[in-house]
Amino acid sequence: xxxxxxxxxxxxxxxxxxxxxxxxxxxxxxxxxxxxxxxxxxxxxxxxxxxxxxxxxxxxxxxxxxxxxxxxxxxxxxxxxxxxxxxxxxxxxxxxxxxxxxxxxxxxxx
Amino acid sequence: xxxxxxxxxxxxxxxxxxxxxxxxxxxxxxxxxxxxxxxxxxxxxxxxxxxxxxxxxxxxxxxxxxxxxxxxxxxxxxxxxxxxxxxxxxxxxxxxxxxxxxxxxxxxxxxxxx
Numbered sequence: 435x436x437x438x439x440x441x442x443x444x445x446x447x448x449x450x451x452x453x454x455x456x457x458x459x460x461x462x463x464x465x466x467x468x469x470x471x472x473x474x475x476x477x478x479x480x481x482x483x484x485x486x487x488x489x490x491x492x493x494x495x496x497x498x499x500x501x502x503x504x505x506x507x508x509x510x511x512x513x514x515x516x517x518x519x520x521x522x523x524x525x526x527x528x529x530x531x532x533x534x535x536x537x538x539x540x541x542x543x544x
Numbered sequence: 545x546x547x548x549x550x551x552x553x554x555x556x557x558x559x560x561x562x563x564x565x566x567x568x569x570x571x572x573x574x575x576x577x578x579x580x581x582x583x584x585x586x587x588x589x590x591x592x593x594x595x596x597x598x599x600x601x602x603x604x605x606x607x608x609x610x611x612x613x614x615x616x617x618x619x620x621x622x623x624x625x626x627x628x629x630x631x632x633x634x635x636x637x638x639x640x641x642x643x644x645x646x647x648x649x650x651x652x653x654x655x656x657x658x
Contacts (some may be wrong), residue, residue, distance in 0.1 A: 438586075454650045457638065472619060478548055515619040528577065530643055531600060534586030 437461055440522050440535035445537050446514045447542045454508040455538045457522030466525035468496055470538065471518045478521055481507075512542045546570065550636050556656045557626050565621045567652045569638030576619050577647060578611055579635040587635055591618060626657045631637035 440457045440476035447453045459467075482489065483494040484505050491536040509516055522535035549568040557563050569576050575594055579587035580603075590602040595616035605612070608626075613619040623630055633654050637647035 468646055478653050479649070480646045483646060484618040496580065525643060530592050531577065532579075532587075532637075532647060533589070534579075536584075536586045537560075 435460060435534070436450070438524050438535040439536045442536055443539040443541075445538065445540045447509075447514060447516075447540060449514060449542055449544050450513050452508065452510050453512060454506060454539060454542075455520070456504050457503075457535050457538075458504045459522075459524045459533075460503070461526055461533075462488040462500075462503065464524045464526055466476075466516040467496075467505050468494055468525075469494075469505075470474055470523055470534075472475045472521055473518050478534075479527075481520070509540070512540075514542050514544065516540060517536045526538050546650055548636055548638050550634075550650035550653050551654060553651060554654050556658065558658050559626060560627060561626055562622065562624045563626055563654070563655065565623075565634050567619045567621070567638075567650060569617065569619070569636070570648060572615075572640075573638035573648075574641050575639040575647075576613060577637040578619070578621050579637065580605075581633045581635055581652070583632075590621070590634075603631030623655075626655075628657050629632070631657045632656055642648075 469481040470478040471481045472478045488497045493510045497506045517539040575632045576588040581587040592600040593613045596652040608624045610622045637649045639647045
């Protein structure tokens, strides 16, 4: 079983709709959580950190559920430019290396 | 400000050749990381430096892979006697002090072994 698992998708989303997807992690000692966005043939870029209380950044909302060991990302009012692969990323306690999920592909269509 | 810079962007080599990939981190970033990303997969950790010290090399797939950061700034990832399975995108990331800080990635080097 992979340490960080994601539904690969693709999630086909009508423009303006809301989409949400989860990521599960297996190591309960994980301490830091992030969502990165990666466009085709580009480098991963930080979308947002994920905090225990949940956090929002514009149209993006991230939630962390430590008891069930998953994090989620919700995108409201989807834009065509939101089409990308969203990478769930976990950092172990006192560790340094990031462990990535395989990514969830989102396609926003007009 | 300037981000993480990697060179070359693309590298094609014949099987058996040695290659060297360069990473120039964000100025002042103490921590530097190398990742390997195969097509359709998330990046996989290779190695980590804090200044010039290589503190974790647990992700290097074989002894053909070697990384260095002699002056605590620029880093080089070297792959000796390349094989076809080494074909991937090699990503470098740097980070400010603090393991909870996010890592910032370079554009990557796309390596193709023929």
